[in-house]
Amino acid sequence: xxxxxxxxxxxxxxxxxxxxxxxxxxxxxxxxxxxxxxxxxxxxxxxxxxxxxxxxxxxxxxxxxxxxxxxxxxxxxxxxxxxxxxxxxxxxxxxxxxxxxxxxxxxxxxxxxxxxxxxxxxxxxxxxxxxxxxxxxxxxxxxxxxxxxxxxxxxxxxxxxxxxxxxxxxxxxxxxxxxxxxxxxxxxxxxxxxxxxxxxxxxxxxxxxxxxxxxxxxxxxxxxxxxxxxxxxxxxxxxxxxxxxxxxxxxxxxxxxxxxxxxxxxxxxxxxxxxxxxxxxxxxxxxxxxxxxxxxxxxxxxxxxxxxxxxxxxxxxxxxxxxxxxxxxxxxxxxxxxxxxxxxxxxxxxxxxxxxxxxxxxxxxxxxxxxxxxxxxxxxxxxxxxxxxxxxxxxxxxxxxxxxxxxxxxxxxxxxxxxxxxxxxxxxxxxxxxxxxxxxxxxxxxxxxxxxxxxxxxxxxxxxxxxxxxxxxxxxxxxxxxxxxxxxxxxxxxxxxxxxxxxxxxxxxxxxxxxxxxxxxxxxxxxxxxxxxxxxxxxxxxxxxxxxxxxxxxxxxxxxxxxxxxxxxxxxxxxxxxxxxxxxxxxxxxxxxxxxxxxxxxxxxxxxxx
Numbered sequence: 045x046x047x048x049x050x051x052x053x054x055x056x057x058x059x060x061x062x063x064x065x066x067x068x069x070x071x072x073x074x075x076x077x078x079x080x081x082x083x084x085x086x087x088x089x090x091x092x093x094x095x096x097x098x099x100x101x102x103x104x105x106x107x108x109x110x111x112x113x114x115x116x117x118x119x120x121x122x123x124x125x126x127x128x129x130x131x132x133x134x135x136x137x138x139x140x141x142x143x144x145x146x147x148x149x150x151x152x153x154x155x156x157x158x159x160x161x162x163x164x165x166x167x168x169x170x171x172x173x174x175x176x177x178x179x180x181x182x183x184x185x186x187x188x189x190x191x192x193x194x195x196x197x198x199x200x201x202x203x204x205x206x207x208x209x210x211x212x213x214x215x216x217x218x219x220x221x222x223x224x225x226x227x228x229x230x231x232x233x234x235x236x237x238x239x240x241x242x243x244x245x246x247x248x249x250x251x252x253x254x255x256x257x258x259x260x261x262x263x264x265x266x267x268x269x270x271x272x273x274x275x276x277x278x279x280x281x282x283x284x285x286x287x288x289x290x291x292x293x294x295x296x297x298x299x300x301x302x303x304x305x306x307x308x309x310x311x312x313x314x315x316x317x318x319x320x321x322x323x324x325x326x327x328x329x330x331x332x333x334x335x336x337x338x339x340x341x342x343x344x345x346x347x348x349x350x351x352x353x354x355x356x357x358x359x360x361x362x363x364x365x366x367x368x369x370x371x372x373x374x375x376x377x378x379x380x381x382x383x384x385x386x387x388x389x390x391x392x393x394x395x396x397x398x399x400x401x402x403x404x405x406x407x408x409x410x411x412x413x414x415x416x417x418x419x420x421x422x423x424x425x426x427x428x429x430x431x432x433x434x435x436x437x438x439x440x441x442x443x444x445x446x447x448x449x450x451x452x453x454x455x456x457x458x459x460x461x462x463x464x465x466x467x468x469x470x471x472x473x474x475x476x477x478x479x480x481x482x483x484x485x486x487x488x489x490x491x492x493x494x495x496x497x498x499x500x501x502x503x504x505x506x507x508x509x510x511x512x513x514x515x516x517x518x519x520x521x522x523x524x525x526x527x528x529x530x531x532x533x534x535x536x537x538x539x540x541x542x543x544x545x546x547x548x549x550x551x552x553x554x555x556x557x558x559x560x561x562x563x564x565x566x567x568x569x570x571x572x573x574x575x576x577x578x579x580x581x582x583x584x585x586x587x588x589x590x591x592x593x594x595x596x597x598x599x600x601x602x603x604x605x606x607x608x609x610x611x612x613x614x615x616x617x618x619x620x621x622x623x624x625x626x627x628x629x630x631x632x633x634x635x636x637x638x639x640x641x642x643x644x645x646x647x648x649x650x651x652x653x654x
Contacts, residue, residue: 052095052287053123053213054109054137062103062137066121067283068258069094071113076100079134080108094259094283105139119254122261123287124214126221127198131210131252132493140298142226146233151302151338152189154365154471155428155564158552159240161192161436162476164219165203166486166531173224180235186479186545187552190238192305194437196225197244200251201491203527205437206242207270207307208249208490212291229300238302240342241295245288245320246311247271251492259283266313276314289324296331296339303340305367310347321352325362340364342431348404348419353429364429365471370405371432372439374398375464378579378598379449379457389413393579393598400468400583401571403430427469428564434461435475437486444509444518446487446530448478455481455540456626456646459547459619460596463648466551467561467594469569469585477532479548480541487519489527498522543625554617554650563587578603580643584653591653592616597643602630605641612636613651620644 055063066088068074074096076086088096088111096111108128110118120127124135160183168175176191183191195206202218209216215225229239247270248255255261256272260280266273274288275281295301306312306321314320325341332339342365343352354360374395377387389395389412395405406419422430433439440448449458458481465472477484488505492498498521505518519526536545555561560568563586570584579598582605584591593613597603607613613635620626620643630642631649643649 052290053121053125054107054135056103056105056137056139057099061099061101062107063097063099064088064109064121065095065097066111066123066258067093067095067287068111068113069280069283070259071096073114075112075115077110077112077118078103078107079110081106085112094280103137105137107137108134109137110134113257117257119257120211120252122211122255122258124198124211126217127211127214128217128221130217131198131200135214138222142223142230144226144230144300146230146300149233149300150336152238153338153428154340155562156189157238157471158187158189158555159192159431159471159473160186160188160190160476161194161433161473163194163205163437163486164196164216166527167476169531171202171531172218173220173228177228177231180231180237184235184237186549187556188237188474190240190302191232192240192473193242195242195244195307198252199249200493203489203491203524205441205488207244208251208492209244210249210252210255212243212245212288213294226299233300239300240303240305241299241301242305242307243292243295244307245274245291246308247274250497251494263313268311268313270311273311273313276312276320277316281316285320285323288320289327292324292341293327293331296328297335300337302338303342303364305342305344306363307344308346309343309352309363310345319361321363322356322361325364326356329362342366348406350420350422350425353422353425358424365431366429367431367433367436367473368399368403368470369439370395371399371403371430371468371470372434372436374405375434375461376439376449379461380452386413393573393581396464396598397571397573397581399432400581401569403427403470423566426564426566427569428471430470431473432465432468432470433473433475434465435478436473437475440475440486441488442508444505445516446485446519448482448485450478450481450483451485454646455544456620456644459544459624459626460598460646460648462544462548463551463617463619464596466548466555467583467585467648467650469561469564472555474548480534480536480545482532483535484529484531484533487526487530488521489523489530490521491527492522539625543623547619547624550617558592559587559590560585560592561587574605575603580605593651593653595641595643595649595651597645597647597649600645602645603643605643606638607635607641608637609653610637611653614654615649616652617650618644618647619649620647 121135197209198211198214262272263278356362377390407421583594618629
């Protein structure tokens, strides 16, 4: 598909020329306006698909330009690779050349992923890609095998989560641009760390969005919560589909990105015979073969449908993995007691047990929040196709105050949350700073320039929180202070911070070395609630000849459990132990059948079954 349509954007050629191509099917005239270094206007020629082309000699990287539509409107390139002055300014030609040193990197399988999600602007004091590079050694020592970058496509101003981006091909100028991102990927691979990029293919941000002036990028057939739906199945949709396919392949091929996390794919409206994600996954699989590098697509989905990650030959869309928000909701509600908003469907131990065993909580049951029966069991999909977390950018940042679990839970419960995620059979994801108990919030921030848009965003945030009945004032998204206080403090030297980090490091290493933990098949996990009156969850994991008994006490008091299985128990981990700055372990180092085990409040225990 990507080769059927002309390349979009500006591309330097080996013969010292630069090719320009833009899709504007309803325009009568399109011209290339070179702004710097030598201002000049060049006419473009239209083909039968609605693309306009020209090839100019002597242009080099750094050339700045716009397109002039019907001699009246001068606009940035929708496929711009760089916007040095932001979303309203000129586009700039970039060189594809970069001195890569990661040729030996082959990528990682999904089973090998320990994901660390981060926001480039608030991860470090430098607010850019270099700040991430400086911490790669730390992340590797923690055991992280993949970093997941929130979207880096050009957005308005220099403060944004990235989901308001309007130039999907252009790397945010304030982060370091094209070469800054390539340097980060190259360095990450040198540290044995994969790079996952969050991409947004379901909408375009409102500010700097000139796409409709070029052509039928949007359709009135559908709506999204964020604005007009992109045209993936209506008249003229071929060019829109090709644009986003080319974008995905650019990241995975030219930028050496290992995988894409695709935002809210349920909002990619496509009722055509072949869904966009199925078409894309086939091309990504082909790229894996041709490049010899492992590549993958992870979907964020709000449908509890395994269709997206079912192989194409079985009627699915062939994506490789997906996020599971319900795991988070079950864990968060259980630990905090919150049952407002979408947490009303959760609470108690049963949803947590269901998600641990079945990945989804709702597999056809009635949802009181959705007011309908919801979900299908993913019984044919192994655990390593599902990403779980105790915290992520949405679940923190879409709280009114952006408060983290660190400020909501006692220290023992924070350790318990970490253990629940890292000992699960699913792919674990950490959100930046959680491994040392970061207390700074992660709030929603923007730097728009349109006053009406600023007011709409602010009012929208207030309305969003109405169903949660949270107290306090909504932080001003436009305030620099909101951004600054969302930046990591890196206060890692307290006793609790040190102990928490070491606990994460231990559990990650344990996860990566035990055969029972490496087995992600459905047959290798058995979940029970042994005592209905207590908040005790029992998980048995097995792989090859390795068997583990995992106990999670979610109650605020000690619980006694009597082991009745076959084999002796040898303790491998207790989150209440003094080494983790806990109150002290009360569980025996070894236990036999019928022996009572006293488990501290808010704690996790791991026994090897001998």
